[in-house]
């Protein structure tokens with residue numbers, strides 16, 4: 130049965146209240162989560178799961194990240210880089226990119242799976258979002274568009290991809306989950322000239338960042 134817009138809006142408000150209870154306090158971030166309709170990134174009956182605070186499969190072994198995780202990463206970025214040009218690695222459903230767009234960033238996003246990139250681009254078009262999407266290995270970044278004030282990596286990396294560090298603007302920040310397959314520590318890396326400062330935060334579990342500067346693509 131199709132859910133009414135009103136019911137979906139109530140569910141969205143409840144999701145944002147859950148995020149607040151879990152410690153997401155930034156008003157701009159919470160407002161972006163109220164503004165962006167997460168159910169538009171789901172298909173058919175799966176929209177029933179859109180406002181649960183859970184990751185959800187989007188095909189090809191990938192997931193749309195849990196709302197809390199998206200909010201956590203977005204807050205880390207917004208508190209350090211309030212505006213400018215942001216590169217997301219791992220478009221997936223397109224939801225994180227839409228949240229960044231709602232916050233006023235100029236958004237560039239990279240996906241390695243053609244079907245996911247096409248689907249996300251269709252949604253951006255339908256919603257009238259001016260988000261640039263590219264199909265390539267995100268561990269190598271998007272050198273033609275660099276430098277970026279912010280980079281947000283939405284897949285778990287075994288190490289910091291060197292090309293991404295080099296594509297950060299002066300004072301720019303990268304938010305990236307770093308660690309093993311089983312667990313990654315959310316890390317913020319800030320560029321000051323040739324010096325890169327690091328801060329470490331909570332642990333999460335992401336699908337792997339696969340590519341030349343990530344996990345081996347013959348394994349995943």
Ligand code: SAM
Pocket residue numbers: 191192193194218219220221222223224225226239240241242245265266267268283284335336337338339340343
């Ligand atoms: N940000 C997404 C969203 O809002 O739905 C969720 C991202 S999902 C957890 C991780 C995504 O990273 C997957 O779509 C996966 O295909 C993509 N990915 C993994 N390695 C990549 C790479 N080297 N370049 C680009 N995308 C990559």
